[in-house]
Amino acid sequence: MLHRGHESTDGGELVVPMAWLYAEYIADELLRTGDLMPPTSFEFRAGxxxxxLxxxxxxxxxELSGIRVIxxxxxxxxxxxxxxxxxxxVHERMAELIDQAAKSDRPAPDLALAADAWRWLEETELLAPDLDAVPGGGMGLSEDDGPKVWTPAWQLGLPLGHLAIHLF
Structure with a gap:
């Protein structure tokens, strides 16, 4: 969904990445409604x-639209x-969209923002509880005190997003 609007200073049209901004808004609202993480946390951003995405x-x-969300x-x-x-x-869909954008003469600001988000999710690691640790190995320690492991952000964000959808 591209929105063409005001003339830019170089004479070209300003293209607003409405589809990505709307997808991000939906995700943000689902996560806030679920109240699973503080909105300022890296885990929230990952979700x-x-x-x-x-x-x-x-x-x-x-055709992203509010009517179709439910x-x-x-x-x-x-x-x-x-x-x-x-x-x-995600890899397959991004490749498809990049291929379509390459064949098109239209700018793809939505795709650029999606690619940035995907890059951050893949390249960023967050310290999280080690879910593969031996149960009881912490001898009564809470989850916060137990073993931790560096995990790609997408591996933390995906279940958080899934749970937020479920709670909606």
């Missing part, structure tokens, strides 16, 4: 970016489920 990339018709919840739940190859799906 928002993973969910925004899911919303943006699942819009194959290029009807898309089941699709987003299935895409973000634990047993789904979400990371592979």
């Amino acid at each position: 928002r970016d993973a969910l925004a 899911t919303v943006f990339l699942s819009d194959t018709d290029g 009807s898309q919840l089941e699709n987003w739940l299935s895409l973000t489920a634990y047993d789904q190859p979400w990371r592979d799906w």
